[in-house]
Amino acid sequence: MERYDAIKEIAKNLTDELVIANIGFPSRELYEIKDRAENFYMLGSMGLASSIGLGLGLSQDKKVIVLDGDGSILMNLGSLVTIFNQNPSNFILIALDNSAYGSTGNQETYCKNTDLLKIAKSIGFKKAFNFKDIDFKEILSEDIEEPIFIHFKINPGNADVGIIDLTPDKIKNRFKEIVNK
Amino acid sequence: MLDSTESIYKGIKNAGINFIVSVPCVNLKKLLEKINNDSEITHVPVTREEEGLGICAGAYLAGKKIAILMQNSGLGNSINALTSLYELYSFPLIMIISHRGTKGEPIIGQVPMGKATPNLFEGLGIDYKRIEKIEKAEKAVSESWKKSESLKKPIALLFDINYW
Ligand SMILES: Cc1ncc(C[n+]2csc(CCOP(=O)(O)OP(=O)(O)O)c2C)c(N)n1
16 A cells, blocks of 8 residues: 555544644645645645644644654654653554655655654553554544554555645645634 | 843743743753743643744644743754744744853853854844843843734744843
């Protein structure tokens, strides 16, 4: 499975959850699959999707899902430590791990040999799962209580999708409106 | 007598700041303690300033009034977030910064970044104010959030080594 189908699999279960989508193709693919005001497309600042999600999770009650990439997680690895210690009770981080910098041409990342799930577990995450071992729909319907780390192993590959034709202001304003409704 | 920490703290309260991320500087020690004990403020210690700016951005989207407390060396760890996140989406932010490496700095390691700091803000197009006198602090901090919100970009307050 490539990223596009993985995001499709995730998106079909979404109701009112807030989604932070990683820079590049992950955002573009989500935009094509299921654009909604609850999606924040992070168009720059590689590495910070999980941090934006954490700040959002700590500041309101709706569930927050971060669609991150393995390369981006490696760039801001400290974020996992902060997330675990802050212990948000409405936060799900999904690591779409293609072991590559997909958006820049699939150059290999160190996740080829280094297991992000093991890292999450050793940081302290008690709810750290492989996507294939869980019922994602059920997780979304339950009270979360502590942050969840989901490792979604996929193959490299970008779908043939266009760019996001929303301005950053538009993305921000409609997202802010729905968050604070 | 006016107190250096108290003056900034009062400004933070006047401005209505209720979400703060931080990486410590020795000069911020007392301020960080006060903020940690303030039940109206969510305080998130972070591992790196850039990460903190991401967290603040998320909090802002949920309606919080956000600030980062850091040493000026942390500006070096923040540049891409300030441009590719804050400038791109026009987010406000208050940066309360202990400005080390200026005249009188005893630690040589602070000097290069101390010198570069104002130039970096110039290059980023971010308004910054250098504050050396305690009497100026409360007002500057109090006004900062409204100003940042109307400019739709971050504002930096640099508290000089002689301020404390
Ligand atoms: C600071 C920074 N460095 C490099 C880039 C270039 N860049 C954009 S997306 C990307 C790859 C991201 O890889 P990953 O997080 O694994 O996600 P994927 O695209 O594989 O889903 C890179 C290196 C950038 N935008 N910003």
